[in-house]
Amino acid sequence: MATAAVATASAVRTEKAPGIKPRGWIGFLFIAPNLLGVIAFTLIPLISVVVLAFTDWNLVSGLGGITFNGIDNFVAIARDPGFWHAIGLTLVYVVVSVPLTVVLGLALGIALNRPLPGRAVLRAIFFLPYIVNVVAIGMTWLMLMNPKAGLVNQVLDAFGIRPGWFASSHWALPALIVMAIWGGVGYCSLIYLSALQDAPRQLYEAADIDGASAWAKFRVITWPSLLPTTIFLLVTLIIGASQGFGLIALITAGGPGDSTTTISYYMYQTGFQFYRFGYASAIGLVTFVGVLVLTLLTWRAQRGRALNE
Amino acid sequence: MSKKWWWGIPLWILALAFLAPFAWMISTALKPDVDAYKIPMQWIPNPFQWDNFTTVLTGATSVLPAFGRSIFVAVLRVAGELITATMAGYAFARMSFKGRDKLFLLYLATAIIPAQLLLVPRFIYFQKLGLYDTLWALILPGMFTVLGTFLMRQFFISQPAEFAEAARMDGANEWRVFTRIYLPLATPVMSALGILAFVWSWNDYETPLVLISNPDRYTLPLSLTNFVDEQGQIAPGLTMAASVISIVPVLIVFVVLQRRFIAAMTHTGIK
Numbered sequence: 001m002a003t004a005a006v007a008t009a010s011a012v013r014t015e016k017a018p019g020i021k022p023r024g025w026i027g028f029l030f031i032a033p034n035l036l037g038v039i040a041f042t043l044i045p046l047i048s049v050v051v052l053a054f055t056d057w058n059l060v061s062g063l064g065g066i067t068f069n070g071i072d073n074f075v076a077i078a079r080d081p082g083f084w085h086a087i088g089l090t091l092v093y094v095v096v097s098v099p100l101t102v103v104l105g106l107a108l109g110i111a112l113n114r115p116l117p118g119r120a121v122l123r124a125i126f127f128l129p130y131i132v133n134v135v136a137i138g139m140t141w142l143m144l145m146n147p148k149a150g151l152v153n154q155v156l157d158a159f160g161i162r163p164g165w166f167a168s169s170h171w172a173l174p175a176l177i178v179m180a181i182w183g184g185v186g187y188c189s190l191i192y193l194s195a196l197q198d199a200p201r202q203l204y205e206a207a208d209i210d211g212a213s214a215w216a217k218f219r220v221i222t223w224p225s226l227l228p229t230t231i232f233l234l235v236t237l238i239i240g241a242s243q244g245f246g247l248i249a250l251i252t253a254g255g256p257g258d259s260t261t262t263i264s265y266y267m268y269q270t271g272f273q274f275y276r277f278g279y280a281s282a283i284g285l286v287t288f289v290g291v292l293v294l295t296l297l298t299w300r301a302q303r304g305r306a307l308n309e
Numbered sequence: 310m311s312k313k314w315w316w317g318i319p320l321w322i323l324a325l326a327f328l329a330p331f332a333w334m335i336s337t338a339l340k341p342d343v344d345a346y347k348i349p350m351q352w353i354p355n356p357f358q359w360d361n362f363t364t365v366l367t368g369a370t371s372v373l374p375a376f377g378r379s380i381f382v383a384v385l386r387v388a389g390e391l392i393t394a395t396m397a398g399y400a401f402a403r404m405s406f407k408g409r410d411k412l413f414l415l416y417l418a419t420a421i422i423p424a425q426l427l428l429v430p431r432f433i434y435f436q437k438l439g440l441y442d443t444l445w446a447l448i449l450p451g452m453f454t455v456l457g458t459f460l461m462r463q464f465f466i467s468q469p470a471e472f473a474e475a476a477r478m479d480g481a482n483e484w485r486v487f488t489r490i491y492l493p494l495a496t497p498v499m500s501a502l503g504i505l506a507f508v509w510s511w512n513d514y515e516t517p518l519v520l521i522s523n524p525d526r527y528t529l530p531l532s533l534t535n536f537v538d539e540q541g542q543i544a545p546g547l548t549m550a551a552s553v554i555s556i557v558p559v560l561i562v563f564v565v566l567q568r569r570f571i572a573a574m575t576h577t578g579i580k
Contacts, residue, residue: 154349
């Protein structure tokens with residue numbers, strides 16, 4: 001939900017709707033159904049999560065047991081080894097899975113941009129993992145990655161490797177990364193594909209006349225024209241990778257040990273297993289602000305690049 | 310074209326690797342559990358059997374009720390979102406009223422909030438409202454979305470304002486201008502939004518995981534975990550048969566509306 005807004009926000013702000021004769025309250029009536037729902041189910045929860053972050057409250061103490069504790073939650077977060085461990089894991093997860101997904105998606109997008117037999121079918125196949133629910137995917141991979149008899153290790157046996165995957169605290173995170181890449185590559189390739197189709201054709205023709213190599217054409221023409229798309233994908237995938245907890249809740253429950261307790265799962269655990277609503281809200285808020293800052297930095301980097309070119 | 314056909318070979322090999330988990334899913338759904346982990350992997354089930362599907366559909370832990378609930382939730386969410394988002398998006402784009410642009414900025418600001426951040430307060434509110442552990446906890450937030458409103462506003466703003474001016478001159482009221490002139494133009498965007506809303510709703514696992522606890526109210530993704538025992542042992546055949554069933558509706562929408570489906574997904578970046 002978040003990412004589309006991020007992507008369209010800059011475009012939306014600049015173009016205002018042209019002035020139309022005022023119709024007073026009628027327009028408001030059109031918006032009212034949506035607005036009331038958004039207030040009830042998004043705005044009020046949003047304000048609440050900010051308020052809750054400054055309270056000490058758990059399910060057991062009931063509504064009456066809610067007490068404001070100032071910035072205690074944030075001080076506690078700063079000293080919470082569990083929080084920093086989760087942040088570290090999330091960084092590893094994001095830093096490994098996101099760039100790999102984007103690079104592979106780019107390669108696949110370029111390959112699929114050439115005319116070849118069965119292209120539409122190929123596109124659909126790579127996209128398929130993206131539209132399937134996380135439980136079906138998770139259950140399947142859990143069995144595929146069975147350390148003893150799973151298909152993945154049957155194949156890897158040929159190379160003499162036998163990872164423990166979800167049974168091993170070293171291999172559980174890599175297993176999640178493999179799944180993330182498998183699930184995201186097709187999506188990235190489709191986004192790149194639609195960007196490639198808008199690439200400036202005359203530039204390629206000019207480059208051909210100048211006898212430019214394929215690599216030179218990629219570096220000078222293709223890559224710069226794909227930069228906004230790349231930024232968009234990075235932002236989308238970073239947000240997705242740092243917020244989702246469904247797969248982890250399903251397959252590993254953060255384990256073995258705490259080897260897959262990423263920040264989103266840590267928040268889920270704090271909120272819905274230990275019912276520490278105040279602390280969970282503070283964790284969510286800190287994470288959200290962190291991701292927001294990261295996103296804005298990525299954006300500014302892109303603006304800087306665009307200006308230099 | 311024919312000159313470069315060999316490009317396809319590595320791509321097809323890669324595609325088969327991508328498909329392997331789905332092939333495994335179908336193969337396992339059609340064989341007895343003892344064969345699920347056979348070494349080497351047996352792709353074609355022998356004996357071939359439909360029992361897993363029969364059990365999953367008609368047995369004591371049938372997923373059919375959950376399937377029905379998922380349909381119910383999805384239909385209401387899609388209908389609600391289409392109605393409220395289309396009206397609001399239209400008004401934001403093509404009507405004028407006090408505070409419109411400020412309100413729209415507020416919408417923009419809330420749109421970057423990840424749904425996961427709102428789960429704690431929603432959990433609390435729905436308990437207070439008596440909606441916790443009911444399907445309405447899944448349906449209501451999905452009916453009023455900021456994102457849908459965006460998509461619709463972006464569409465309506467690209468449509469000429471003169472249509473409305475002309476119709477108003479002829480004495481049409483605002484509702485008529487909207488339903489007779491602009492709404493028919495919006496069908497492709499609405500179908501894209503409908504597809505998106507359906508897929509979100511159908512695949513949503515995190516929201517019901519937090520807001521639904523009674524197995525009698527599980528939606529389909531939650532019910533796929535019915536075939537895991539207390540020790541965490543998965544019944545391969547039953548789980549995979551149920552998984553196949555859970556994919557079918559999305560797959561049908563995908564195959565039938567492939568172009569629109571891909572356009573919807575790629576233009577919004579939403580899962």
